[in-house]
Amino acid sequence: MDIIKTTTIDFSHYLTEQEISAIEHEASIMEYREAAGIEALKIIQEHRGWVSDDSLYAIADLLQMPSAQLEEVATFYNLIYRQKVGQYVIHLCDSISCHLQGYDEILAAIKAHLNIDYGQTTNDGVFTLLSNVCLGGCDKAPTMMIAKQHYQQLTPESAIDILTTLKEKAVTAKTKKTKGSNAND
Amino acid sequence: MTDIPKALTHPLTHLVNLEQPLNIEQYQAQGGYQGASKALHDYSPKQVLDLISESNLKGRGGAGFPTGMKWSCVPMFSEDDENAPEFKYLVCNADEMEPGTFKDRMLLEGVPHQLIEAMIISAYTIGANRAYIFIRGEYHLAAERLQTAIDEAYKASWLGDKIQGTQFKLELYVHSSAGRYICGEETALINALEGKRATPRAKPPFPQVSGLFGKPTIVNNVETLSNIPHILKNGANWFKELSPNSDAGTKIYGASGRVKNAGLWELPMGATIREVLYQHAGGLQDGLALKGLLPGGASTDFLLPEHLDTPMDFDSIGKAGSRLGTGGLIILDDHNCPVAMVLNLLKFFAQESCGWCTPCRDGTPWVVEVLTRIEKGQGTLADLDTLNDLCDFMWLGKTHCALAPGAVEPLKSALRYFHDDFEQHIEKKCCPYAKGH
Numbered sequence: 001m002d003i004i005k006t007t008t009i010d011f012s013h014y015l016t017e018q019e020i021s022a023i024e025h026e027a028s029i030m031e032y033r034e035a036a037g038i039e040a041l042k043i044i045q046e047h048r049g050w051v052s053d054d055s056l057y058a059i060a061d062l063l064q065m066p067s068a069q070l071e072e073v074a075t076f077y078n079l080i081y082r083q084k085v086g087q088y089v090i091h092l093c094d095s096i097s098c099h100l101q102g103y104d105e106i107l108a109a110i111k112a113h114l115n116i117d118y119g120q121t122t123n124d125g126v127f128t129l130l131s132n133v134c135l136g137g138c139d140k141a142p143t144m145m146i147a148k149q150h151y152q153q154l155t156p157e158s159a160i161d162i163l164t165t166l167k168e169k170a171v172t173a174k175t176k177k178t179k180g181s182n183a184n185d
Numbered sequence: 186m187t188d189i190p191k192a193l194t195h196p197l198t199h200l201v202n203l204e205q206p207l208n209i210e211q212y213q214a215q216g217g218y219q220g221a222s223k224a225l226h227d228y229s230p231k232q233v234l235d236l237i238s239e240s241n242l243k244g245r246g247g248a249g250f251p252t253g254m255k256w257s258c259v260p261m262f263s264e265d266d267e268n269a270p271e272f273k274y275l276v277c278n279a280d281e282m283e284p285g286t287f288k289d290r291m292l293l294e295g296v297p298h299q300l301i302e303a304m305i306i307s308a309y310t311i312g313a314n315r316a317y318i319f320i321r322g323e324y325h326l327a328a329e330r331l332q333t334a335i336d337e338a339y340k341a342s343w344l345g346d347k348i349q350g351t352q353f354k355l356e357l358y359v360h361s362s363a364g365r366y367i368c369g370e371e372t373a374l375i376n377a378l379e380g381k382r383a384t385p386r387a388k389p390p391f392p393q394v395s396g397l398f399g400k401p402t403i404v405n406n407v408e409t410l411s412n413i414p415h416i417l418k419n420g421a422n423w424f425k426e427l428s429p430n431s432d433a434g435t436k437i438y439g440a441s442g443r444v445k446n447a448g449l450w451e452l453p454m455g456a457t458i459r460e461v462l463y464q465h466a467g468g469l470q471d472g473l474a475l476k477g478l479l480p481g482g483a484s485t486d487f488l489l490p491e492h493l494d495t496p497m498d499f500d501s502i503g504k505a506g507s508r509l510g511t512g513g514l515i516i517l518d519d520h521n522c523p524v525a526m527v528l529n530l531l532k533f534f535a536q537e538s539c540g541w542c543t544p545c546r547d548g549t550p551w552v553v554e555v556l557t558r559i560e561k562g563q564g565t566l567a568d569l570d571t572l573n574d575l576c577d578f579m580w581l582g583k584t585h586c587a588l589a590p591g592a593v594e595p596l597k598s599a600l601r602y603f604h605d606d607f608e609q610h611i612e613k614k615c616c617p618y619a620k621g622h
């Protein structure tokens with residue numbers, strides 16, 4: 001008698017072989033399967049950009065753990081995205097050394113340039129803006145991190161230049177993709 | 186003085202190369218893995234433990250707990266003891282998320298083999314056969330370089346079974362986290378490694394007895410561990426004499442804020458604040474004067490210009506009313522608002538509170554609310570009493586971990602030292618530091 005409706009997703013239909021084998025490797029070096037939860041979430045995010053509800057259920061199924069327990073872990077970390085994010089997530093450091101060295105101006109410049117606030121994604125789906133705690137580059141503040149790359153000693157101008165370059169990259173990648181799929185049609 | 190090799194005066198950093206760290210052959214050619222070799226071949230675990238205790242090495246992760254004493258709490262078993270646990274664990278804390286702290290990153294990115302060598306010796310001493318490096322998720326380059334170095338160490342028989350022909354075996358893994366300051370607290374870190382929500386654990390039991398997966402576990406900071414190979418190589422006396430008037434060894438000091446030459450320097454333990462700030466960081470940028478400073482990261486009490494001649498060791502900074510913490514100076518200049526600085530710090534602690542203890546979960550956002558009001562010029566003098574009360578509610582002994590007391594330290598000291606600034610915000614009904622005032 002199921003009073004609470006639970007959702008499960010059969011991982012074998014939902015996850016790719018590549019994803020499963022990467023997660024299995026992580027599970028094999030831990031004492032029990034659940035301990036690989038955080039690694040599994042990161043693997044899925046690496047492949048899919050973010051962690052949807054269905055992804056979460058599939059991982060829970062693969063690791064044989066309650067999805068609520070995995071959700072408890074997923075929502076704890078700020079580098080796990082539980083909502084769809086843009087192609088590039090901007091992690092702008094808002095901690096103390098950056099605050100003392102011009103963080104306000106960088107934030108204002110980025111917000112004005114992209115016309116979004118913290119937690120939002122640009123209409124073209126290229127950028128999401130998030131804050132981040134100290135990135136460990138305090139001697140070269142202000143700093144931000146985008147796609148594993150750390151950018152330091154930012155000025156409002158250099159920050160915008162970085163975003164412009166990334167945006168161009170995103171556009172070229174997109175046109176290439178469209179061309180590619182046209183050719184297949 | 187000039188002919189003393191750098192290896193003896195700057196043990197931690199003399200091999201740092203941030204462009205391209207030494208590979209295993211290069212590291213060995215520079216004397217690397219000699220400490221581990223000595224430990225595994227010539228010393229019993231007990232002898233290494235005694236050496237580390239004698240060296241007077243204290244933890245560099247913030248609390249300054251004597252490393253030898255910590256290790257000596259791990260239960261030891263003879264080989265045929267039925268009660269021996271299947272595993273003991275050694276964990277390196279490379280979570281480094283304390284705002285204003287960036288020293289471990291240099292060691293991780295610049296000389297990964299030094300940490301691996303240190304972990305081999307440490308694991309051998311406590312009898313651990315599995316070890317993890319718990320690294321914050323944002324340190325991608327460091328994690329990559331560590332993995333490369335670990336792969337090299339396995340190939341060269343410095344990790345795995347029968348290390349260098351001895352009976353000792355060690356598996357070493359890198360676990361990269363996903364961003365949350367509390368994961369650096371050692372019991373939260375253990376929960377995180379177990380795949381659980383990373384809230385701290387109530388102590389006792391202490392991790393040395395029952396830690397990761399319920400087994401005896403030692404958690405040590407990157408910089409703490411990195412000292413170990415050098416103590417093995419050069420002896421406990423050498424280590425103590427590195428800083429004749431102070432705590433043993435060297436310390437990696439840092440400085441950030443609006444100084445001329447922010448950065449990191451390995452100096453004998455007990456260098457004065459003045460030496461770090463003026464000799465190495467070049468003093469404040471032109472047109473700015475020193476107003477105050479945090480001596481060791483976000484969760485330490487403010488000190489003032491009158492404290493400049495305080496040696497930066499655990500005791501002296503303690504006597505001056507603060508904590509050495511991580512040794513990373515955060516400099517407040519006279520053009521930055523102290524209220525805004527404290528507000529920034531408290532926002533950090535409020536955001537990073539894990540939510541387990543009421544004083545921390547509710548106290549930190551309450552402080553943020555009151556400070557925001559004051560900074561905007563809408564505060565009252567009664568707000569200052571509220572802040573002082575909140576400092577008491579969140580102080581040591583009232584919460585499960587040191588995050589909340591750590592948040593109190595800069596707040597309480599700012600209320601005392603920068604009282605006039607707080608009052609001016611209230612009387613003038615605006616921030617006197619804001620542009621146009």
Ligand SMILES: Cc1cc2nc3c(=O)[nH]c(=O)nc-3n(C[C@H](O)[C@H](O)[C@H](O)COP(=O)(O)O)c2cc1C
Pocket residue numbers: 243244245246247248249250252278279280281282283366367368369370371372404405406407409410586587588
């Ligand atoms: C909220 C909080 C965060 C911490 N973060 C770190 C950290 O990032 N790195 C670290 O080495 N120690 C951190 N610590 C201290 C650890 O709990 C622990 O004392 C330390 O890793 C012990 O290593 P040591 O004895 O080598 O210093 C933190 C403590 C608290 C309360």
Ligand code: SF4
Pocket residue numbers: 367384385537538539540541542543545546584585586587588589
């Ligand atoms: S003091 Fe704060 S961070 Fe530490 S356990 Fe309590 S609620 Fe969590």
Ligand code: FES
Pocket residue numbers: 093094095096097098099133134135136137138141142143284285286
């Ligand atoms: S405070 Fe921004 S990098 Fe440390």
